[in-house]
Amino acid sequence: MHARRPATLASLAAELGVSRTTVSNAYNRPDQLSPELRRRVLETARRLGYPGPDPVARSLRTRKAGAVGLLLTENLSYAFRDPAAIGFLEGLALACEGAGQGLHLVPVNPEREDVAAVHSAGVDGFVVYSVPDDDPHLAAVLSRPVPTVVCDQPRVDGVDLVGIDDHAAIAQLAGRLITLGHRNVGVLCMRLARDRNDGFASVARQRTAHFHVQRARLAALADSFAAAGVDWERVPVVERFDHSSAMGESAAAQLLDANPEVTALICTSDILALGALAEAKRRGLRVPHDLTVTGFDGIVEAERVGLTTIRQPVLEKGRAAGKLLLGAADHSRPRHITLDTELVLGTTSAPPRTTEQPWFGP
Amino acid sequence: MHARRPATLASLAAELGVSRTTVSNAYNRPDQLSPELRRRVLETARRLGYPGPDPVARSLRTRKAGAVGLLLTENLSYAFRDPAAIGFLEGLALACEGAGQGLHLVPVNPEREDVAAVHSAGVDGFVVYSVPDDDPHLAAVLSRPVPTVVCDQPRVDGVDLVGIDDHAAIAQLAGRLITLGHRNVGVLCMRLARDRNDGFASVARQRTAHFHVQRARLAALADSFAAAGVDWERVPVVERFDHSSAMGESAAAQLLDANPEVTALICTSDILALGALAEAKRRGLRVPHDLTVTGFDGIVEAERVGLTTIRQPVLEKGRAAGKLLLGAADHSRPRHITLDTELVLGTTSAPPRTTEQPWFGP
DNA sequence: TGTGCTGACCGTAACGGTTCAGAACCAATT
DNA sequence: AATTGGTTCTGAACCGTTACGGTCAGCACA
Known part of the structure; x- marks a missing residue:
């Protein structure tokens, strides 16, 4: 009979000749009405095709969305x-x-x-x-x-x-690399701000990065390496807007093209690091003999390839x-x-190559 | 002033001395009021801490939840x-x-x-x-x-x-195994009904499985192998309620313990198959030489280990x-x-061992 | 007989919006 | 002067429910 408009609690109540409250109680507080009436309510509901109290209306009234x-x-x-x-x-x-x-x-x-x-x-x-x-x-x-x-x-x-504690976590990793002897490092990082910048990131951009995580990690790296005598201004940092292994590859390529002297690639995520590993392989660079690569996160894919990284829960x-x-x-x-985080020493980090100097000219 | 109750559209309208409609329009139909008034509305909203129209109330009226x-x-x-x-x-x-x-x-x-x-x-x-x-x-x-x-x-x-088409997909896989010569097969499948049954599943249970996907796949296997002269009643099918690699392992163990003559383990999911592979390895069974293992789904983890499976999009x-x-x-x-689905022939399927018979006596 | 209690049900007022048919006003056209 | 059209704003209805504070009958108890 109520074919057109779908049934509502009110229409059900009218049909039954009871108050809306009672119908509501039939659904929400069975103890507030007699079992017999409740049975009738529910049965009439079925007959009229009433699907039970509307969730949105209920949310409005109860101020809970669930x-x-x-x-x-x-x-x-x-x-x-x-x-x-x-x-x-x-x-x-x-x-x-x-x-x-x-x-x-x-x-x-x-x-x-x-x-x-x-x-x-x-x-x-x-x-x-x-x-x-x-x-x-x-x-x-x-x-x-x-x-x-x-x-x-x-x-x-x-x-x-x-x-x-992003700062402490990556500082620990940086300390490790410094101990190993790395001084020519490069960094691959994720998006630093809402504007797209696929390329090198200036120190100013690093400092004013809008993403807390990236900013903290870069700052920690800068602090650590500066303390080890490295001029951070000269450390190449390549940024990628999208976060994928393919972007890690292209970022690594861009960085290594411009800075072949780099002995360690520090990535602010495992995904980027996996891309970097792929690029290293493509270039015939042996990891970790020719190039150290590190990540951040501790995802299972990274664990599988033995990536040196920071594991976070x-x-x-x-x-x-x-x-x-x-x-x-x-x-x-x-x-x-x-x-807490944990430094995972994998098989992608080692002391830098001890050969004289890079193959390419002065 | 309106510190206690958070501001509502009505209170905002009252404060401004305009109708609720106008405030609503300020948010939803900027062209329905003068820019000047709209500016005043929005500014007053900010001052009163009005967060904009309540999503639940809006949903109730518009009948859209988004x-x-x-x-x-x-x-x-x-x-x-x-x-x-x-x-x-x-x-x-x-x-x-x-x-x-x-x-x-x-x-x-x-x-x-x-x-x-x-x-x-x-x-x-x-x-x-x-x-x-x-x-x-x-x-x-x-x-x-x-x-x-x-x-x-x-x-x-x-x-x-x-x-x-679950039936056709797995029938293709079954056909392949039959061609390879497998007649002693075992099946590892996912939950068949809402009740927990971690163990062998009778043919009756297979036929009445409440999960369409599992039911269709088992039926296709039964049809295919019956057509190849295999008595399906004797084919062991082990079910697991929870879906994980560990369950695949234990299911494989249970099946192989009871039916060591089995030459192929057909799993209705890659996850179960990965577990089966692990169990095979643990037992020193070489895959595919001693045991063929197949999966279903085509997940990347399966691809990585070269699992023979059905890839579905x-x-x-x-x-x-x-x-x-x-x-x-x-x-x-x-x-x-x-x-559409696609049969992926990996490195986990091969003809059955041609040695005489299983090591264990009758 | 009066009192208090319990179970079963009801009326009203929100909850916070959107929508639609106009009203009021003004400028431009006939 | 009357009509038309456009802009800007309003009043009232409506969305479907639950919270709150009752009413009322029936029954036990002193």
Whole structure:
């Protein structure tokens, strides 16, 4: 009979001659009405094709959406492409499923400033994963009146935070390379700002990088090598906007073309390092004899090839973020969690070649 | 002043002395009011800390949530653990980001019947990925008045569908093994029903499996080998509830312990096959000389070790599902998409050992 | 007989927006 | 002077539900 408009709680109540409250209770508080009436309500619902209380209307009334939003810098699909992101999300998903919360991935485009998607996500809180400091999407999230946890970001006033000590972690790695004798190093890093710059990154650009993680790692490298007598101004740093192994390859090629004297390639991610290894192979450079390559993250693909890298607990990071967001009764003062990292000495690092000098001229 | 209750569109309108409509228009239809007034509205909003129209209230009125829901059989975190699932999700995410839609992962527990999460997901449609035919969560999804696309499922009346021809695909593989001379085969398969059964699966259980994909693959194997004169009743089929490489290992061990005469292990997923390979290695069985192992899916890890398998376009499957759900103006009649598969001949399949008989006596 | 309690149900007021049909005003055309 | 058209803004209805604070009948108990 109610074929046209789909049935609503109100229409069901009218049909039954009871109040809307009662129908609502039939679904949400079975103890508030007699079993007999409840049976009738549910049966009539089936007959009328009423699918149960509308989730959106319920959310509006109860002020709960039952989901946490995830914002990341990249395209949505990147979440399923980068092993580190996947690990992070697995951890976050673990926390969510434990709390019966859904996970709402917010679609953004890193090259656009369209924050509408952030404004239209019906969620109870946000996890923000490694976006640039000045990202308009981050600002949009912070403007929303819901709790937020940021990851791999600098502190934001009044916001919970999960991360690692990027500076200390990579300083440890740098120390190792210095001990081995490397002085001619080159760096491959990820996107430093929201504008696309596939090429060398000046020291100024490094210092003002909008991505906290990259900035911290580069600063630590600069500090470490400067302390070892290396003039950081002369250290080539090549940046890539997109994060993929192919980009690591091309970045390594660009760097080695311009600086053949380099004996160690320090990459700020394992993905880039894997690309660098591929490029080294293509050039006939033996790793680690001719060239040392290091990464960062500790993804399984890196472990498989014995990459020297920093292992960070990506899964645990995601889980910690989720727990912070969900478990937290006390949101009075922001909490900061710093997780441990570990230097993994693989087979891609060794002392520099001891031959006289590079093959190419003066 | 409005410190306690957060500002709403109405309070903003009151503050400005304009109608709610006008404030709404300031956000949604800038051309409907003078630039000057719009500026004032936005500025006052900033001053009052109004974060813009509430997404849930908007969704209620517009009947759009801006997100698609994903339902899968497993725990939420499984989506980030299984390479095939990850590929599927990457494809789905690509379709979503193209349409500016979010992706809402619905948290369910495969061992519980709690469908509340399905009922409380504020989404514009659902993609259902490989759940059992009688899954209550699937029923809950179908009861919701939103478009739905199912993947790797049998046809459901009036619902769009994306999948592959599981029967034909694995029949091709079976044909190959038969040509090679294998007659003593064993099968490792994934969960067949919602109840946990880690062990041998009877033919009856195989036939009544609740998971379409597994059922189709087993049926195809039974057909193929029966046609080659093999008594399928005697073919050992070992099932595992959880899907992991470790389960593949233990399943292979269980099967080989009971049936040492087996010359080929056919696995209904690459993950299980990788486990089987590990178990074979542990036992000192040389693959493919002593034992043939095959998989299904064509994940990169399998490719790396040269597994003989069926490659299916998981990413494309996800993308197709997303496009079907989002692009579709015409929902009048359900559409079915069947994607192509490809037999990948790796280095894990060969003719059976030609020695007389197994080492162990009768 | 009065009192208090419990179970079962109801009325009203939000929740925070969007939408649509006009109203009011002004300038330009007939 | 009347008509037309365009811009800018408004009032009221509506989206579908749940929270809150009741009412009311029936029953046990002193």
